[in-house]
Amino acid sequence: MELLLEGVSHAYGDLPVLEGIDLTVRDGEILCLIGPSGSGKSTLLAIMGGLLRPSGGRVATRGAPPDGCLNPLTYVFQDFALLPWRTVAGNVALALEHHRLPRGERRSRVGNALAAMGLGEFAGAFPRQLSGGMRQRVGIARALVVRPAVLLLDEPLSALDAQTRDLLTEEFLTLWRRERTTAVLVTHNLAEALRLGDRVAVLSRRPGRLREILTVDVPRDERSRPERAGRLAEMSAHLWSLLRTEAQAADRELADRR
Amino acid sequence: MKGGGERPVPFRGGGFEARRSRLLPPAALAGLVLVWHVAVAGGLANPLFLPSPVSVAAALWELAQSGALAVHLAASVGRVVTGWAIGTALGLAVGLAIGIVSAARAVGMPLVSALFPIPKIAILPLFILWFGIGEPSKVATIAAGVFFPTVIAAVGGVDQVPRSLIRMGQSFGMPVAAIVWRIVVPGALPIVLSGFRITVAIAVILVVAAEMIGADEGLGAFVLMAGNLMRTDQLLAGVVVLSALGLAGAGLISFAERLLLRWR
Ligand SMILES: Nc1ncnc2c1ncn2[C@@H]1O[C@H](COP(=O)(O)OP(=O)(O)OP(=O)(O)O)[C@@H](O)[C@H]1O
Numbered sequence: 134m135e136l137l138l139e140g141v142s143h144a145y146g147d148l149p150v151l152e153g154i155d156l157t158v159r160d161g162e163i164l165c166l167i168g169p170s171g172s173g174k175s176t177l178l179a180i181m182g183g184l185l186r187p188s189g190g191r192v193a194t195r196g197a198p199p200d201g202c203l204n205p206l207t208y209v210f211q212d213f214a215l216l217p218w219r220t221v222a223g224n225v226a227l228a229l230e231h232h233r234l235p236r237g238e239r240r241s242r243v244g245n246a247l248a249a250m251g252l253g254e255f256a257g258a259f260p261r262q263l264s265g266g267m268r269q270r271v272g273i274a275r276a277l278v279v280r281p282a283v284l285l286l287d288e289p290l291s292a293l294d295a296q297t298r299d300l301l302t303e304e305f306l307t308l309w310r311r312e313r314t315t316a317v318l319v320t321h322n323l324a325e326a327l328r329l330g331d332r333v334a335v336l337s338r339r340p341g342r343l344r345e346i347l348t349v350d351v352p353r354d355e356r357s358r359p360e361r362a363g364r365l366a367e368m369s370a371h372l373w374s375l376l377r378t379e380a381q382a383a384d385r386e387l388a389d390r391r
Numbered sequence: 392m393k394g395g396g397e398r399p400v401p402f403r404g405g406g407f408e409a410r411r412s413r414l415l416p417p418a419a420l421a422g423l424v425l426v427w428h429v430a431v432a433g434g435l436a437n438p439l440f441l442p443s444p445v446s447v448a449a450a451l452w453e454l455a456q457s458g459a460l461a462v463h464l465a466a467s468v469g470r471v472v473t474g475w476a477i478g479t480a481l482g483l484a485v486g487l488a489i490g491i492v493s494a495a496r497a498v499g500m501p502l503v504s505a506l507f508p509i510p511k512i513a514i515l516p517l518f519i520l521w522f523g524i525g526e527p528s529k530v531a532t533i534a535a536g537v538f539f540p541t542v543i544a545a546v547g548g549v550d551q552v553p554r555s556l557i558r559m560g561q562s563f564g565m566p567v568a569a570i571v572w573r574i575v576v577p578g579a580l581p582i583v584l585s586g587f588r589i590t591v592a593i594a595v596i597l598v599v600a601a602e603m604i605g606a607d608e609g610l611g612a613f614v615l616m617a618g619n620l621m622r623t624d625q626l627l628a629g630v631v632v633l634s635a636l637g638l639a640g641a642g643l644i645s646f647a648e649r650l651l652l653r654w655r
C-alpha cells in the first residue's frame with residue numbers, strides 16, 4: 134500500500150512545526166526519515182497514521198491492504214508502549230481483541246508473531262521481567278500480529294544499546310524480506326537509515342520542510358560488503374553535512390531566543 | 392589517594408526496600424497489648440478508666456457467649472458492606488467519567504471539592520429526613536463518606552495512566568470502550584485500590600457514628616450504651632472488635648492487591 138502526503142503542514146498553537154510536505158511512500162519500500170531534533174519527525178509520523186489531524190494538507194492511502202490485514206497503518210513506539218499488567222502474549226493479543234476473529238485464528242496469529250520475534254518461551258512473562266530489546270520485540274510482534282499494510286516506526290531502537298540495536302536491525306530486515314511491508318522509519322542514526330532505507334528523507338530544522346530525498350543506490354543485500362563501504366560512506370557524509378548545518382542553525386535559534 | 396592502606400568500601404545502600412514481614416505486624420500489636428497490661432497492672436492507670444486487657448478479653452468472651460456480639464457485629468458489618476459497596480460503585484463510575492471526559496471534569500471536580508469536606512455525620516439528620524430513620528439513612532451516610540475519596544482516587548488513577556498507552560490503543564483502532572476497559576481501568580487500579588484502604592476505614596468510622604445517633608443494634612450503639620453505663624471493659628471490647636473489623640477490611644484489600652497487581 135502507498136501513502137500519499139500532499140501539502141501537509143502542522144502547527145502546535147502558533148508554533149509551526151511542519152510546512153508543505155509533499156511525499157509519497159511507495160509500496161514495499163522502507164523510507165527513513167531523519168532531521169534535527171524538533172524538526173517534526175514524530176509529528177509527521179503521527180499525521181501519517183491518523184493519530185494527529187494536520188493543520189493543512191491531506192494524507193491518503195492508495196492500494197489494497199494485504200489479506201488478513203486488521204490495522205493498515207500500524208505503529209511501533211520508541212517507548213514500546215506495553216501494558217505492564219499484561220503478559221507478552223497478552224500484549225500482542227491486545228491488538229486483536231476488538232476484532233471478531235475465530236479463536237483458533239487469534240491463537241495462531243499470536244503464536245506466529247511471537248515465534249517470528251523469538252518470543253515463544255517468554256509468552257507468559259511480564260514486561261518488567263524483560264530487557265529493553267525483548268520489550269521492543271514484543272512491540273514489533275504486536276505490530277506484526279495485525280498484518281499491517283504500512284509500518285510506522287518512531288525511533289524504535291533508540292532506547293536500546295548498540296549491540297541490541299544491530300541485532301534487532303538485522304532481524305527486522307530478515308522479517309521484512311518475507312512480507313516487504315511498506316515502512317516509514319524515523320531515526321537519528323545515519324548508519325541505520327543507510328542499512329535499512331530504500332530512500333532517506335531529510336527534514337529541515339523547525340518548521341520542518343523536506344530538504345532532500347536521497348535514494349540509497351546500493352542494493353540492500355550488498356550494503357554490508359566491503360567494496361560498497363565507500364559509496365555508503367559518501368552518502369553518510371552527505372546526509373551528515375545536511376543535518377549538521379540544520380542542527381547548527383537550530384541550535385543557534387534556540388540560543389538567540391533566550 | 393594519600394594514606395596508602397586498603398579500606399573496604401562501607402555498605403550504605405540498605406533500607407527503603409519494601410519487604411514483607413510475617414512476624415513484625417503481630418509482634419507490634421502484641422507489644423501494644425503488653426504495654427497496656429503492664430500499665431494497668433502496675434497501678435499507673437485506674438482500672439475503672441482503663442480496664443486491663445484481661446478484663447476486656449473477659450468482657451469480649453462474655454459478649455460472644457451471650458450472642459450479643461454476633462448480633463451487633465452482623466448489624467454493623469451489613470451496613471458497612473452495603474454502604475461501602477454503593478459508595479464505591481458510584482464513586483468509581485463518577486471518578487472514571489471525570490477522569491476520561493473533560494466536560495465531566497469541569498463540572499464534577501468543583502462539586503467534589505465543595506462537597507467532600509462536609510462531615511457526613513453532620514448531614515445524617517438530613518439523610519434521616521430523606522430516607523427515614525431505619526437502615527437506608529445509615530447506609531447512605533456511609534456511602535456518601537466513601538463516595539468522595541473514591542472519586543478522587545479514581546480520577547487520580549486515570550490521570551496517571553500514561554498518555555502513550557492510550558495513544559497506542561488508538562493507533563490499533565481500539566474502540567473507546569475497549570480503551571477504557573483494557574487500558575484506563577487496569578492502569579488506574581493501583582491507585583484505586585490504595586484508595587480502598589482509606590474508604591474501608593472511613594466506612595467503619597461512619598457506621599459507628601451513625602449507629603450512635605439512632606440504632607438499637609450495631610457496634611456503635613453498643614459502645615455508646617456501654618459508655619453510658621460506665622462499662623469501660625465492654626466499651627473497649629467493642630472498640631477492639633471495631634479495630635478488628637478495620638484490620639479485616641485492610642487484609643481483604645491486601646489480598647486483592649496481591650491478586651490483581653501481580654504484575655508489579
Ligand atoms: N503536543 C505538542 N504540543 C506542543 N508542541 C509540541 C507537541 N509535540 C511536539 N511539539 C513541538 O513540536 C516540535 C516538533 O516536535 P516533534 O516531536 O515532531 O519533533 P521530532 O523531530 O520528532 O524531534 P525528536 O528528534 O526530538 O524526536 C518540537 O519543537 C516540539 O517541542
Ligand SMILES: [Mg+2]
Pocket residue numbers: 174175176
Ligand atoms: Mg520524535
